[in-house]
Amino acid sequence: MENQNNLCDKLTSDRIRALPIAQRSWSIPKLRRLCTDTFRLQLSFAWTPAEDLEFQRSKKRTTKLCAGTVYGGIPYAIGGLGNLYRWMEIYDEKTGVMTVPKELPREFYKLFCNQCSFGSFWAWSRVSNSLTYKLTNDMMDRNGCIPIGEYSYDPSITDFADYTTTRICEENGRQAMFRSYAVLQEADGIVNFTTGGHVRMISAKPVVYYNEDGSIDGEESYTTFLDQAAKYHTMLQSDGSEYLVQGGVDTKISFEKLFTAGYLPFTIPELAQIKGRKRKRVDIASASLKGWNEEESTPLGQCTAISNYPISHLIFTAHDKDGGKLDRLVFYPLRGKNAFARFEQSLDFLSEDTPHRRFVEKYEKVTISMVVGNGREFTVFKGKPTL
DSSP: OBBBOBBBBOOHHHHHSSSSOOTTSSHHHHHHHHHHHHHHHHHHEEEESHHHHHHHHSSOOEEEEEEEOEESSSOOOTBOOHHHHHHHHHTTTTOOEEEEOOOOTTTTHHHOOOHHHHHHHHHHHHTTTTOOOOOGGGSSSGGEEEEEESSSOOTTOTTTTTTTTHHHHHHHHHHHHHHHTTTTTTEEEEESSSSSSEEEEEEEEEOOOOOOTTTTOOOOOOOEEEEEEEEEEEOOTTTTTEEEEEEEEEEEEEEHHHHHHEEEEOTTTOOOOTSSSSOOOOOOHHHHHHOTTTTTTTTGOOEEEEEEEEEEEEEEEEEEETTTTEEEEEEEOOOOOGGOOOEEEEEEEGGOOOHHHHHHHHSSSEEEEEEEETEEEEEEEOOOBOO
């Protein structure tokens, strides 16, 4: 189906920074809106590469990004771990130009591109630290993806790769699944895993049509979604100019197509409103440097940066004696799929001859800060470190 709204505002860095930090006192609708606002920005901000860039999107496909062409959102790549916070480090907010750091060309796709499960994860992380899934095949209740509606599946199932979502839909039947799709709300999710996995985030309350006998008309009823995907769409910025957006931005899909594709509806613990199940409140983010002892001058390489929210990256900043900034260097964790939701990052790379160790050795005063999933940046160290 066609996009419900083909107008995407041109994104500036100010709009990313303007995303609020979720509070425990917020209503569920306000939390839901923050998730979808984050995902929509992630999919639609306008940028162009400083020079032509080619990378392996998957085992069989290569993507070429052309300098001067205006794209929308984070590029898609299987195995990508990117998010808006990392992108801000390589994005010129005045010109919209993206420049890949010289030391990271081979890792670009992994660090800055994205795939569906990771894109939705970082959007939900604005309000949630409960998700432990890694890929679409384990987006189940035990990993924070709570089924909603009246459909069910065997709780002993541990992986959709062995018991497909299409099979679950067929066992529950069309009307049970249609009624489950009908209770979806903004920022809930839908996941399938049959021949390959995919997840989408719902962007608006579904529109439901009923037949004369009271059953749901699956062809006419529909919902809208956001998703990180490979296909490019030509869309409009707020100034009327065209650009290429990768993924779905408020795209319509019928209940019948959801059923045929084997999609299961779910929500996350911080958004759950399920009778008999206690909702998890939003946690206030925190961060610290585990193992650090100032009196004993603990070597930084023996310390670990930890947070109760997933970690995006670390920032090393050098200061002069008056506190002015002299230099800056970013550390991007190279996380494999088995360590997707990481809540700690060892600083053991400072024990080796690395750019970050040389950076710390060069300056008298260094600050180490950490950017986490809910949008906060925490300072975890400040001073002259011991190496």
